[in-house]
Amino acid sequence: MVDQQQLWDEEAAQSYDTPGTGMFSPEVLGPTIEVLKGLADGGRAVEFAIGTGRVAIPLAESGVEVAGIELSRAMVARLREKVGEDRIPVVLGDMATASAGEDFALAYLVFNTISNLLTQDEQVECFKNAARHLRPGGCFVIELWVPQLCALPPGHGGTVEVSEPGYILVDTVDVLHQRVVSHHFHFEADVDGGRQADVFRTPHRYIWPSELDLMARLAGFHLESRWADWSRAAFTAESRSHVSVYRLG
Structure with a gap:
């Protein structure tokens, strides 16, 4: 069994951020925030595996009320160097079981983090946990790579x-x-x-798109949209990743 606390330790947390480049670049974050803000539609959002706040902070700055769940104390400590608990509250715990509240309009998992859950059962429980957080008609968004x-x-x-x-x-x-x-x-x-x-x-643990869709159905979601990336490019047989939007109910 992998000790995620030991894996995502202080050294990993301190070296995680790459401001302005890679997944922290405006070209990546801009479309991400635009999509998530639109799906929140004026409601609250919760990020599973919030990490150091790469997405949550700019999403909050865009006007969306954001909360988070994170297993790594070191990652939360790094987040707290940038923003306080009053701005982005975070629950320390497993994204498959921990609760940050209810009546959210949007729950989301970015940059492959659902694959950090290493069994199919845990991944199914993550979907069920997202459903518990959302109000009727809410969205669960997952960004994930396609196994090659x-x-x-x-x-x-x-x-x-x-x-x-x-x-x-x-x-x-x-x-x-x-x-x-x-x-x-x-x-x-x-x-x-x-x-x-x-x-x-x-x-x-990698997940095929069709397997992900079945997990969603088990938790009461249906697939609303699937794109190749945050720019909403068409998802094709050649796509190496996808952004999938699931609607509750």
């Missing part, structure tokens, strides 16, 4: 997903249990001109 098993060479159990100066991402896959471990290698030049690597590993 077709990219696995015959006889190999992993793929290089990213290769750029200073960083390599390798995913190893257990297709029997729908598990992926992402190995993040960060390189820095040492004093002798060589390269030293720091490795950070994150386990996931």
